[in-house]
Amino acid sequence: MYLTVVSVNIGIFILLALSLNIITGYAGQPALGHAAFFGIGAYTSAILTTSYGMNFWLSIPFAFIMAGIMGGFLGLISIRMRDDFLAITSIGINFVVVAIFQYSDFFGGSLGISLKRPYFFGMKVTATGYLILIGLMILGTVLLILKMKRSWFGLALSSIRNDETAAASFGIDVNRYKVLAFTLGTAIAGMTGAVYAHHMTFIYSSDFAFIVSISILSMVVIGGIGTIRGPIFGAILLGAAPELFRFFADYRMIVYGGLLVFMMRFQSQGFLGYDSVLVRAFKKLFPGGLKKKEGEIIG
Amino acid sequence: MGELLRVEGLSKHFGGLKAINGLDLTLEEGETLGIIGPNGAGKTTLFNVICGVLKPTAGKVVLDGEEIQGLPSYKIAHRGVARTFQISKPLKDISIVDNVVASLGIHEYTGIRSLLRNSHKRETVDKALEILERTGLLEFKDKLAREVSLGYLRRLEIARALATNPRLIMLDEPCAGLSNFAINEVIDLVMQLKSEGKSIVLIEHNLPISMKVSDRITVLNYGQKIAEGIPEDIRNNPQVIEAYLGEDDDIA
């Protein structure tokens, strides 16, 4: 059970990292407020199931849509601002969203929202159930991203990430694709939030604070931005870190901080990013096994 | 043959600086128009305004009878105007072939639906390889754009422009910084495009090149047209000589 629960937590982080990677890795837009959309999904689902008696399963698509709409708004803002301005604005949005959760009685205020465990055909969903659900969601997201990478959509995002002016010069509506990338990424985060809320059975505003956004971003970057394997690896590594390092609990935040600094200093492409030491070693061991193919997008 | 592009009273001001000031231009279908002028004459700004990167302060840009000034860049690209950049803008972290594929997809970027459409169908990749061959980039097809040298990136600019299958190609100093050998290759390519009947606007700092490939030449200075005509006339125009001798000795 313990490992199942830890795995569900990690799975949630995998989904968050993969979804942020669509925005930051593929479309190249700095987004430092991803936890806000995770929270919007969680609260949407929680309010629907507690105040309106909606079925948990039905609330998932609502969370997906709601977070996506809000993410689209951030995308619209991103059209107006660039780079560091956008990065800070996305932090700001994170704070504003958390403040709304905390100050509005509709969202349970500072007492948060307590939820009941949902049922699946009459059976209470257990940790194992959540693990399967999260596993399926990860699978779906990975398939979607694989599809995206091979599609014109993916190529449009790569073009925007590299050079917006150039992208527009061969017919890409940069604004539209930015908004779409934000919408897609945040919607997946919202869907994850719905599962998170019911898995935890309790949410309050600080679950979605800025620091959570930073952890998600760290997972993406540490693992290898712009790849699929990277964010998954990063989420497993950093998601499991608090548990792995329990035996020297007092030092684990230092290890965590040190790891971030060390990686960025010596392997800023992440553990499994393009041309990282590990990937090069893997290529050496299995020549041809990891050949770059056309349409492969790297960060 | 008819008029493809007409620029009427076009102005672009940056604060007090008049980068383009009341400019008129025309381009016939299938014609190659050379634009020359000293640094800061407003050549690149003109391209940026025509292609929608910048909005004009005043004036019209008419493409095939329709006003296009102020339209966003991507819409102008959809209407068959392709351009290269003076400072290359490659998609650095994807491969050379994908750079061209991205450009081939000009009419595929339809929003969310494009998520379901494969960008690397056999025929698309074949077409990209064909363009690479034509521009002499085939051997680098799998290299990332950031890994190839500046000279090849200039060719990549042209390859990408070609990939959009344009009616009008606007080349912004395609030969700058290239070796003599490479320059000749680029000239050959432009001549070839000409012979295929493409309409071309060429900014070229190097007068002999411009004279060689252009049907007609427009000379800009301080955002205004100071001379226009066939290459021979331009060569002998005293105003041009003065404008050029003031700052450059390329004319010699």
Place this chain on the structure above:
Amino acid sequence: MKNKRYGIFTLLLVLALVFSLTACASEQPAEEPPAEEPQAEEPQAEEPPAEEEPKEPIRIGFFAPLTGPAAADGLSTSNSAELAVEIINESGGIDGRPVELVSYDDGLDTKQAVSIAQRLTTRDDVVAVVSGSYSGPTRVAAPIFQDAGIPMISGYAIHPDVTDSGDFIFSQSFPGQVQGKAGGVVAVDMLDAKRISIIAVDIDFGKTLAAAFKDYVVPKGAEIVSEDYFGMGDSEFAPIVTKLKDEIKPDLIYMANYYGHGAEIVRQLKSQGFDVQVLGTEGIDSYQFFEIAGEDAEGVMITTNMNRDSEDQATQEYIKTYTEKFGIVPDMVGASVYDAFQVLFKAIGEVGTDPELIRDTIKDLKGFKTVTGELIEYAPTREAIKPVQIQIIEDGAYHYYEEIDDLEIITPEPR
């Protein structure tokens, strides 16, 4: 072809990762039975007395925020937990069995609290658990202990949903509602305040206390002239104090917040020269309050659970040993956690390690002396009923002012 192979490779990688986790997880059941069985059977095996086997330790779980923004409270509570276990072991353990503390840091993070609760229930073989954490982590952990049938006593988390999780979950502190009401008694019945300003921290603690306080004082004829809520990390109170001083002019300020906030508010009042009676809560019951506020703390009153002037020997002993051992003076959160351990020791000493028997014993506990005063009993909501202490700060220390033992006031209302 290449395309496909790569896609499949990535997919396989992902699947492998997901399922390696699942596999780890499904390995668990294989381990679980042996882990659970002794736990379930041990009591029966050991309960018949006088079987002198090698004494296996009694394991008690504990979690607190040792890192992160609440690390000071985490330290205070984990000191208390250590001390409680050390003292019981020095006196020979429970029934001759030593007590072992299984302690975790939750970093004030609900996700970690859930993992810890799972670990405690399925791996660590604990018979009972004490929470030294805030409401969030305690709240998410509670249903897991409830489902596993392991009793948990929360030291000082006041979120009502904590004990609502089920009959295995107890709270050692009085609920926010009781303390808020007690604050009201002090304000209107003892100090006769008429115009009251509330300054509260915007988390469950501040909100709950402020609401209960208001519910009590308004019907008694007092007027709430202003209410200000602020964030946990705030330290700048000049605007609020200026407003109170220049415009609101209350005759009492009720602060439902923590020591950092409280100290800044009283310093600011002093610095702006506004002399007004301040009534705080257990949130500022910490030696750090004096250290920051210094002389400005004089005259501040609080509602709390530990009477520093108590003549009870255990209380004085606790304060003395704690201070000697850790070099700091114990505070409310520490004392509450210490008491939670005393309650568990008592229950285990009486009925052994069967979780259900422990639960029943705690539920029926009456008149148990703790360092935070006499625990009269647990209310049906499983929250402790004990007298509320009113302390006043004089000469840089908390001193007895009054005690509220009126059952009307100190019994939590049924929900």
Place this chain on the structure above:
Amino acid sequence: MLSQQIVNGIMIGSVYALTAMGATLIYGILRILDIANAGAYAVGAYAGWYMYSVTENILLAFVFAMLFTGIIGVLVQKFIYFPIISKPNVIAIVPLITSVGLFTLTGDMLRLIFGPNVKNMNMTFKINAVEIGNVRISAEWIFIVLLTATLFFVLWFILNKTKLGLAWRATAADTEIAKTMGVNVHISMALSYVLGYGFAAAAGTMVGVLYNSIYPTMGDIPSYKMLAIIVLGGLGNPLGTVVAGIVIGLSETLVSAYFGSIMPRDVIAFVVLIIVLLVKPSGLVTRKNT
């Protein structure tokens, strides 16, 4: 009350400006959003506290805090940030994550060394509070405002009246051009960090005096609030930062005084920021020549 509240707002705003100044100077040259500057703020506060508890001399405490933290800053710049930003193809998020790592590292290191409990300066002031009309300024504030003004003057002097400052400004305007003009950009970068971390240390010590409390997580709120301030100030513009700091200080104070608790104090900075950026995407004060 209004006049007192405006004074309150300006006073706290000047502390915000000082806190954000370090991050501004660093952004000015390296274009890094240096969250770790809030770590320097906490480290500086502890350094100042240590010196004060040993010597009881507050000025010495400030000097020591600034020097000690400034030296750490140079080391951090030389061995961590510079190698990172000089690598080719490094995306902008990398230095940001680095600074988050450094910030986490320092915060927890302080906790391990000094414990999680609050440390106190317990400073006593020989001067008395000043009352002008109905505005009262306490002794702490007189000290803090004077010190802040002095520090800003020193900064202005260094940046505008010294060769070093000229080089700094040239590098800030355009690193490449500065290089061709013979400016040693390494020295400019080092200066950014000495001043950047030194200012953060001064701000940390000052806040330690103001609230009489120093604790490991004291940098948490500045870590993001200062980002809002430097962006509002036009990113990398010292003068803009002073304006933005005061705007935020005033907004927070006035909202808290007249609107009560409609939103958390920390959010106000971001609400102001978002509103300003939507209206004027380049920030309150726009940088010249970029």
